[in-house]
Amino acid sequence: MIKAILTGHSKGLGLGIAQSLLGKGHPVLGLARSIHDELQHQFAPLLQQVAIDLSENSALEHWSSGPQLQEFIENATLLLLINNAGLVTPIGPLHAQNPLEIARSVQLNVTAPMVLSAKVAQLLKNGQQLRVLHVSSGAGRSPYPGWGVYCATKAALDTHAQTVKLDGQANVRICSLAPGVIDTGMQAQIRATDVKLFPNKQRFIDLNNAGALTSPQHTGDHLVNYLLAPGFGQRAVDDLRSN
Template sequence: MQRAIILTGASRGLGQALASQLLEPDHHLICLSRSRNDSLAREAADKQVKLDWVTIDLNEVDLLEERIRDIIASIDLSRLDSIYLINNAGVLQPIGPVENNDGVQIADNIRINLIAPMIITSSFIQQTRHLKIDKRILNISSGAGKKTYYGWSGYCTSKAGLDHFTRCVGAEQEELEHGVKIVSVAPGVVDTDMQAEIRASKEEDFKQVQRFIDYKKQGLLYSPEEAAAKLLKVLLSESFPNGQVMDVRDLE
């Protein structure tokens, strides 16, 4: 039997680390991103793991339901004993007080960080509800969903929304005999391109920028590989905590 995993934002950073660690013989990994990662494709070929790459722009939310339907239709569901979804893709911009934020960037942030995972989750549940197998969703959240950060109104709002969406879907699915289990996990401060973007912020736009610069200098950032391992520990746990909002620090 086989496990299928759909992963968004797989081409770099935390998504790339998650994808690499999911390249196991009994896995069928379906990676979604705007660009393909050739090194991952080579790694999958070397390990003889089935990897499909789907080029997709999560900003195009009107197309997502149909795209997920097509992706799941392409999987040999008869051979599966489990199917998982990881909503990992996310953006930070715009940074700065809301009155200085560009309206297009505000809309992009909410579409990619919140609307896209909501639609993908909806379609995933719809297309797998007939399956009497293990079904799980891991939403990658952020501590910004729980704390107030000056200059991150869009990012904080979208991640808070993702957390509460997780709670609501968990409550809905808890009622079903073969429901999907869902959690939202903040991975901690991870050394990715997003962190470099944060450190490049102007102090007038993001007042806590020095704190994040110090995190880097003091070696307090998780590597993408460390964060991915902690997230997959949650995803693959026998006691998957449905409807919960968690932080990787809860696992330490």
């Protein structure tokens, strides 16, 4: 049985991924700050949702030490962990960055994916296979002014995937995947940012005006197909747009 643990499942790309997985009949354990009632109604037998703020380390530690995660994993033959939740803030040069926002973004973008990956790997039993997908970004590979924290956290995911692959654990595959530019709330947030804080703002306005943003549903389905393909994990760092 294929089962999936998905962070940030209730909106944006995460919702597109959840809809694709559930539509294919795969049970999903969704972790997000908010519950998606319509999704629950549509896929009640397949969907478990946990309302949790993964930017709070104590909340993640408390939940992951409880029974729900282990019980969900119990009868899976192939387990998918999709670390999708993330923050683009704080945006701006170093002197304008709020230290509390930095800590929150690092916790959500880096610490939570690494903790969940380790926790799930530790719970695997003989015969169970794990595929970990970090939702990364081209920004982790090409720095942007004003995005010091976001770029650094996405680069951290890329390096984490590369080192896990080098560990060579036979029943674990991993990839840090850049999904492209998607029409989500994060993109709207970027376009609304003061150009003094993010000088590359116009590029994202132009992409939106040109209709170059892909839909969360289309990208989510493409990502799930990539994750389930036989060759997943051959590349520790990849871009969905080249596949």
